[in-house]
Structure formats: C-alpha cells, structure tokens
Amino acid sequence: xxxxxxxxxxxxxxxxxxxxxxxxxxxxxxxxxxxxxxxxxxxxxxxxxxxxxxxxxxxxxxxxxxxxxxxxxxxxxxxxxxxxxxxxxxxxxxxxxxxxxxxxxxxxxxxxxxxxxxxxxxxxxxxxxxxxxxxxxxxxxxxxxxxxxxxxxxxxxxxxxxxxxxxxxxxxxxxxxxxxxxxxxxxxxxxxxxxxxxxxxxxxxxxxxxxxxxxxxxxxxxxxxxxxxxxxxxxxxxxxxxxxxxxxxxxxxxxxxxxxxxxxxxxxxxxxxxxxxxxxxxxxxxx
Ligand code: NAP
Numbered sequence: 001x002x003x004x005x006x007x008x009x010x011x012x013x014x015x016x017x018x019x020x021x022x023x024x025x026x027x028x029x030x031x032x033x034x035x036x037x038x039x040x041x042x043x044x045x046x047x048x049x050x051x052x053x054x055x056x057x058x059x060x061x062x063x064x065x066x067x068x069x070x071x072x073x074x075x076x077x078x079x080x081x082x083x084x085x086x087x088x089x090x091x092x093x094x095x096x097x098x099x100x101x102x103x104x105x106x107x108x109x110x111x112x113x114x115x116x117x118x119x120x121x122x123x124x125x126x127x128x129x130x131x132x133x134x135x136x137x138x139x140x141x142x143x144x145x146x147x148x149x150x151x152x153x154x155x156x157x158x159x160x161x162x163x164x165x166x167x168x169x170x171x172x173x174x175x176x177x178x179x180x181x182x183x184x185x186x187x188x189x190x191x192x193x194x195x196x197x198x199x200x201x202x203x204x205x206x207x208x209x210x211x212x213x214x215x216x217x218x219x220x221x222x223x224x225x226x227x228x229x230x231x232x233x234x235x236x237x238x239x240x241x242x243x244x245x246x247x248x249x250x251x252x253x254x255x256x257x258x259x260x261x262x263x264x265x266x267x268x269x270x271x272x273x274x275x276x277x278x279x280x281x282x283x284x285x286x287x
Contacts, residue, residue: 005251007228009145012152013261016100016269023272026063027279035064035274036084036094036120036267041079041101042072042144051098057264064273076106083113093121093278094271099170112217117277120270123170132177139272145262146207146228147182155226155251158183163199165216165239166209167269171230174208180247196220208239218244227252230259248276 027034035129036058039049040152049069058065068082079101086095095118101107111123119127124142130137139147150157162184166172187203189196200206200220206227208216213233221227227249231239238255246252253259 004246004249007149007153007253007258009181009258009261015152016148016262020265020268020272021061023276027272027275028062029107030279031270032275032279033062033064034093034272035066035091036067036096037066037068037092038096038098038100039068039070039079040083040098041070041074044100045053046114047098047100054096054264054267057107057268058271061268062143063268072102074105075133075180076104076109079105079110080113083110087115087118089160090278092118093275094118094267096121096267097123102116118274120267120274122174122270126209128174128177129168131174131218132181134181138273139178140170140174141266141270142171142209142230142259142263143178144257144266144270146175146230147178148262148266149228149253153251157205159185161185161187161202162203162205162207163187163189164207164209165196165200166207166211166230167241167283168209170210171281175209175230176278176280179205184191190258206240210239214239214241216240216245218248221245221248223248224250226250228259229255231255232260 038054040047040051055065085221086092095107095114097110112125114124116126120138122138127137130213131139162179164172164176167190175187180186182266195221201222206216206225208229216239227240228246229238229240236256
C-alpha cells in the first residue's frame with residue numbers, strides 16, 4: 001500500500017510566517033507595527049489557551065498583540081462598547097472575538113459589530129458574504145487554512161467532488177463556499193444528513209469540521225481520497241480516525257500539526273494585510 005502524502009501544517013505555516021516577517025519589516029520602517037487585539041469573555045480554559053497561543057504567535061514574528069479579558073457576566077451592550085472602541089482605535093489593525101462567548105451574549109451581533117477592515121478572523125456576516133461572492137474581505141481563518149494547504153500541496157480540486165462535514169458559520173459554511181468558488185462540486189452535510197457514510201464513499205475530498213473525535217472512519221473513504229481534518233478535540237484528537245483514514249487516503253492532515261498551525265498563520269497574515277491596507281489608505285488621504 002502506498003503511503004499517503006502527509007499535509008504538514010507546521011511546514012506550511014512556517015513558510016507563510018517567513019513571508020510575513022519581510023512584510024512586517026517593511027511596515028516597521030514606515031513606523032507601523034501590525035497589532036491584533038483579542039477579546040475573551042468568561043473563563044473557558046481552552047479559549048484561554050487559544051488566545052495565549054495567538055498572542056505568542058504575534059510576538060514571535062514581531063507583531064504587537066493585546067488581550068482583553070472580560071468577565072463572564074459581561075452584557076452584549078458592554079461587549080459591543082468594547083468592540084466600538086477598538087474599531088475607532090487607529091493603532092489596532094485586527095480584532096478577534098474568541099468564540100464561544102457565554103450564552104447570554106448575542107454572539108452574532110458582537111461579531112457583526114467588528115468593522116470589516118478589522119475583521120481579520122473573517123467572522124462578520126459582511127465578511128462571509130463578501131468571501132462567498134469573491135469580493136474583498138479577510139477570509140475566515142480555518143477555512144482559509146484548509147484552502148492554503150490545498151494550494152501549497154497543489155491538490156487539484158476543480159471538478160472534484162468534496163464533502164464538507166459540518167455547516168458552522170466559522171468553518172463548514174465558509175469552506176464550502178471557498179471550495180465551490182474553486183470549482184469543486186460540494187456536498188455540505190450536517191447533523192440531520194442521512195446516509196453520510198454512503199456520501200463520503202463517493203467523494204474525492206473530505207473536509208471534517210464536525211467537532212466529534214474520530215468521527216470519520218477509514219472504511220467510509222473512497223480509495224485515494226484526500227482528507228482534511230479541521231477537528232480539534234480534547235486530547236489533540238481530530239474529527240477523523242487518523243489510523244484507519246491513513247490506510248485509505250492519498251493525502252491526509254495530521255492532528256495536531258495539520259490545519260491548526262496554518263489557521264494561526266492565516267490570522268497573522270490577515271492582520272498584516274489589514275495594517276498594509278491601512279497604510280495605503282493613509283497614503284491615499286495624503287495625496
Ligand atoms: P460546531 O459549531 O459545533 O459545528 C459542528 C457541525 O458539525 C455542525 O454544523 C453540526 O451540524 C455538524 N454535525 C454534528 N454532528 C454531525 C453528524 N453526526 N453528522 C454530520 N454533521 C454533524 O463546530 P465548529 O466550530 O465548526 O468546529 C468543528 C471542529 O473544528 C471542532 O473539532 C473544532 O474544535 C475544530 N476547529 C478547529 C479550528 C482550528 O484552528 N483547527 C478552528 C475552529 C474549529 P448541525 O449544524 O446540524 O448542528
């Protein structure tokens with residue numbers, strides 16, 4: 001049996017970060033340091049880890065970052081006021097509201113309060129619509145990471161049949177639109193989908209974004225399918241059963257070390273692009 005190609009997220013992420021370092025140097029010479037602000041509401045331990053990882057990643061490539069911690073009892077109005085202040089702050093290039101927020105908060109309203117120019121996590125309705133219509137917006141980071149891996153490893157997707165398992169606003173839906181925009185034939189599945197196993201058996205490419213450990217089994221796969229596992233469950237376990245999928249796939253992302261590191265690189269890239277965009281807008285004002 002031929003071994004599958006290992007889609008190495010660490011390698012992809014480090015090549016992106018190398019490029020970004022050069023762009024950051026140019027910005028710094030112009031007196032600008034790209035700055036990302038993350039907002040964390042409540043005390044979800046995994047969210048704390050994610051926010052810390054993002055701050056560390058910013059620091060390592062010479063970007064600035066700030067973390068704003070809001071207590072669990074924060075109201076939607078208080079959160080909206082925090083976002084408004086950051087929207088108006090010229091020193092801030094990107095805003096990330098860590099998902100999930102406590103249930104009493106209107107998360108959609110809070111996401112949509114982020115101005116499109118600073119929506120570096122690609123979570124606003126406006127950003128989603130723009131991405132779907134291939135207009136200017138920063139793409140949602142995990143879907144963009146999946147597309148980046150496809151491009152880095154030159155995986156042909158035009159005309160291929162892909163199934164996306166999951167339809168969340170931050171992952172399943174946007175990645176489905178991105179694949180569609182690249183001329184894949186896309187089936188979107190969810191918790192009410194019937195005969196998922198039969199659907200997966202027919203497709204060339206599987207994107208797992210379901211949030212259930214080892215959900216996709218190797219025996220569901222068509223021989224030689226490509227497996228992109230966005231899942232990240234407790235114990236560093238993906239949404240695909242890696243060992244059995246490895247035996248059937250022609251290319252596969254590991255978990256950890258697959259989509260995750262590239263997602264962070266996409267966030268950094270979007271923030272650097274936002275800073276560059278700000279510089280060119282300012283230049284236009286001067287002219
Ligand atoms: P989510 O909001 O919980 O969405 C899960 C989706 O899976 C929903 O659309 C749900 O369908 C669907 N689903 C649930 N059970 C199913 C079933 N039996 N068959 C088919 N579909 C089913 O999760 P998410 O935020 O999109 O995250 C998905 C995974 O990606 C998680 O493992 C998460 O940890 C990971 N993730 C990773 C990164 C990264 O940087 N690598 C970033 C974000 C998320 P319904 O819509 O019908 O409920």
